[in-house]
Amino acid sequence: MEEESDNLMTRRGSECVNDSQIPFSNFRDLTKRYKNELFILDRNDSQTFTKFNLATIGALLDEREASQRLRRIIIDREQPKFSTTLPKIIAKDGKRVLQKLNIIQQKAVLKALTANDYLLLKGLPGTGKTQTIVAIVSLLAMMGKSVIITSHTHSAVDNVLLRLLKENLQFLRLADPSRVPDEIRNYCECVLTIDCKTPEDLKNLYETYNIVGVTCLGSAHPLLVHRTFDVCIVDEATQVLQSTVIRPLISANKFLLVGDPEQLPPIVKSKAAKKLGADESLFARLDSPEATVVLSLQYRMNKTIAKLANSLTYKGELKCANDTVASSTIALPNQIASREKWMVKCLSSHIDQSVILLNTDNVFNRSEEFSKNFSRKLNYTSEDTTDKSAETKVKTRTYSNFCEAGVVLALINSLVQAGVAGSDIGVIATFTSQVKLLRNMVDKFEMDILQEHRGIEVNTVDQYQGRDKSIIIYSCTKCDNPDAVADGVKDTEILQDFRRLTVAITRSRHKLIIIGDIKSLNVYTPFKELFSHLKGMSKLDLNEGKQDFSWQQVMDKLGVLENKVDV
Ligand SMILES: Nc1ncnc2c1ncn2[C@@H]1O[C@H](COP(=O)(O)OP(=O)(O)OP(=O)(O)O)[C@@H](O)[C@H]1O
Numbered sequence: 380m381e382e383e384s385d386n387l388m389t390r391r392g393s394e395c396v397n398d399s400q401i402p403f404s405n406f407r408d409l410t411k412r413y414k415n416e417l418f419i420l421d422r423n424d425s426q427t428f429t430k431f432n433l434a435t436i437g438a439l440l441d442e443r444e445a446s447q448r449l450r451r452i453i454i455d456r457e458q459p460k461f462s463t464t465l466p467k468i469i470a471k472d473g474k475r476v477l478q479k480l481n482i483i484q485q486k487a488v489l490k491a492l493t494a495n496d497y498l499l500l501k502g503l504p505g506t507g508k509t510q511t512i513v514a515i516v517s518l519l520a521m522m523g524k525s526v527i528i529t530s531h532t533h534s535a536v537d538n539v540l541l542r543l544l545k546e547n548l549q550f551l552r553l554a555d556p557s558r559v560p561d562e563i564r565n566y567c568e569c570v571l572t573i574d575c576k577t578p579e580d581l582k583n584l585y586e587t588y589n590i591v592g593v594t595c596l597g598s599a600h601p602l603l604v605h606r607t608f609d610v611c612i613v614d615e616a617t618q619v620l621q622s623t624v625i626r627p628l629i630s631a632n633k634f635l636l637v638g639d640p641e642q643l644p645p646i647v648k649s650k651a652a653k654k655l656g657a658d659e660s661l662f663a664r665l666d667s668p669e670a671t672v673v674l675s676l677q678y679r680m681n682k683t684i685a686k687l688a689n690s691l692t693y694k695g696e697l698k699c700a701n702d703t704v705a706s707s708t709i710a711l712p713n714q715i716a717s718r719e720k721w722m723v724k725c726l727s728s729h730i731d732q733s734v735i736l737l738n739t740d741n742v743f744n745r746s747e748e749f750s751k752n753f754s755r756k757l758n759y760t761s762e763d764t765t766d767k768s769a770e771t772k773v774k775t776r777t778y779s780n781f782c783e784a785g786v787v788l789a790l791i792n793s794l795v796q797a798g799v800a801g802s803d804i805g806v807i808a809t810f811t812s813q814v815k816l817l818r819n820m821v822d823k824f825e826m827d828i829l830q831e832h833r834g835i836e837v838n839t840v841d842q843y844q845g846r847d848k849s850i851i852i853y854s855c856t857k858c859d860n861p862d863a864v865a866d867g868v869k870d871t872e873i874l875q876d877f878r879r880l881t882v883a884i885t886r887s888r889h890k891l892i893i894i895g896d897i898k899s900l901n902v903y904t905p906f907k908e909l910f911s912h913l914k915g916m917s918k919l920d921l922n923e924g925k926q927d928f929s930w931q932q933v934m935d936k937l938g939v940l941e942n943k944v945d946v
Contacts, residue, residue, distance in 0.1 A: 431596060432622035438629055445607070445629050452497060453625070453661065458669045460495045466522050476517045481700060484511045487672045491515050491635055492522075499616075499662055499671040500637040503697050504688065504885035505679025505847065508637050512612055513542045515635070516590060520548055524609040525589040529627045531619040531645075533558045533594055535845070539614055540566070540592045551588035553600050566592075595619055598627035607632060614638070615845065616662045620645045624661050636662045641692050642882050643844050676700040679847050679888050681707050683733035687891075690912040691905075692881045708733060709850060709890040712798030719927035721919055722793050725892055736913040737894045738920045742782035742930075743858045749781040749934055753941045779812040783854040783894045784820055785933040786921065788940065790852055790892060791824065791835060801825070801834035805848030807883055809873055813856040814839050823943045840883045851887035855895030855906070874903040884909070 439446055439453070451457040469492065477485050484507055491498050492515070502508030512528075516539075519526050528550075530536050537559050540550060544562060552559060556567045564570065575581045585602045593600060595613070611631035613624055617638030623645075628634045640663045647658040675696050677685065682705040689695050699705035708728045715726050725735050787806055794804055806821065808814045817837045825833045836848070857874060873879060884891060893913075900906040921928050 435626040461493045502674045505677040506674035527611040528592045530614040550590035553593040603630040617660045716796040721926040721928045734891045736918045738897045746781040779816045780856045785937040795832045801832045803849040804835045806837040808854040850890040858896040859899040877905045880905040
């Protein structure tokens with residue numbers, strides 16, 4: 380069988396699909412009848428997403444009142460208007476909902492209720508976006524209003540719905556039950572409509588529910604086509620394409636977009652489309668002082684981590700919600716076993732050492748040397764991947780860095796020995812090849828430790844958006860080959876992205892350890908800026924023999940682990 384890697388259909392989820400391999404299941408043995416035949420695999424791009432987006436643009440351009448209203452907002456950029464009074468029922472019964480919120484959240488909720496056409500809710504990291512959405516939905520329910528809750532992923536929709544369950548609010552979930560958490564299954568359309576015998580039964584049932592949860596892509600459902608809701612709330616709106624988010628907005632009289640434009644935008648692979656602005660979310664397009672309220676009191680990061688986020692991105696806007704949040708630091712149930720000074724400093728629970736930058740210096744040759752012994756067995760590559768998407772024929776690299784992996788291993792080993800639960804530790808890496816390397820390493824490491832210390836999560840920055848951990852170890856990975864001559868290889872945009880770095884440094888509650896080669900990373904503006912804020916106590920050079928640090932020891936321990944059979 381001849382394979383043209385550029386034209387392979389790669390739709391098999393987590394199965395191993397790469398340039399030379401595609402696993403087929405339920406295939407007859409073709410070699411019996413077609414022994415000498417040549418088979419060519421053609422790529423078949425899914426059209427569903429493209430069709431959905433084109434249909435949405437079509438709907439935006441038609442003559443119905445909802446489309447005209449949206450065009451005034453989206454194209455003419457009409458500013459939002461607000462009424463000056465609130466319904467009496469809010470004054471009477473709203474207190475029990477509002478008292479769970481801080482003053483900034485309360486103001487945002489009231490502004491959302493008085494908005495006539497739309498409002499943007501900018502939720503900086505950890506500021507209680509979900510809590511605020513739940514309060515808005517509760518008050519709208521009190522007012523007898525109907526609401527669509529939507530987002531680009533099922534998990535984001537269900538994150539809100541799970542919180543509504545706790546408030547005893549009933550809803551209809553438009554999704555396949557296999558896509559939602561157990562607690563939501565009984566609210567899925569196919570379960571709730573099981574006793575409907577006629578179209579009228581169905582219509583009545585659909586109209587009974589005032590709260591409906593659906594992804595943006597699911598919003599072409601007939602229910603949303605035939606019914607107009609009072610409000611549409613889009614969570615994580617800064618990650619949805621404009622052409623996708625407009626569909627659910629057409630089904631509502633007003634909308635609320637919730638998100639943070641300083642974090643990751645919608646994913647657009649095509650460089651040409653990006654150049655034309657395809658990755659600008661509707662939130663970013665409409666963001667203005669008149670249209671946006673900012674949630675700025677955060678409940679996640681202690682003051683040292685929040686200060687770094689403010690210096691890099693939020694310009695002092697991000698505030699700790701209270702003293703407990705501001706001063707909480709890493710909790711180690713046991714004493715640190717290691718006596719090495721660098722490790723003691725890394726695990727210090729002193730508030731001023733909540734952020735530590737470990738400068739590896741250039742470890743390219745050391746990492747390469749180490750990888751030679753293990754890369755064949757583990758099938759890791761340090762710089763061979765090329766981006767084969769249709770338009771981008773430019774070579775890009777993926778990177779892995781064994782020395783950083785060794786330092787990550789030393790850190791998690793000490794944390795586990797100090798009694799930290801695995802679920803409190805998160806490892807982030809910039810590139811997927813480093814994530815793979817670290818995952819493999821963590822899987823092997825966890826084979827020999829107690830259950831409660833397992834569950835250390837390794838992921839890319841993108842997969843960590845919207846999540847947090849007590850301790851985050853960030854492996855920046857990139858380290859230049861000191862002997863390389865410029866080879867025309869186009870370096871990745873990933874390191875130039877301020878938003879990606881912002882997400883990475885705002886995931887930890889108590890301790891953020893950044894590992895990287897400052898010199899190699901300094902050529903990228905976001906990293907240069909980040910490093911300029913990490914001096915003195917926050918920076919530690921991993922030099923052989925200094926602060927009891929030894930590359931030999933670190934790499935030997937990694938080597939022992941790599942020698943283990945793959946799990
Ligand atoms: N008014 C409040 N009082 C006390 N705790 C709060 C308040 N608002 C939010 N929190 C807490 O802050 C944390 C984050 O809240 P929530 O999950 O709503 O934030 P989020 O903005 O949706 O998070 P993310 O930034 O990850 O998207 C939660 O533990 C929540 O209980």
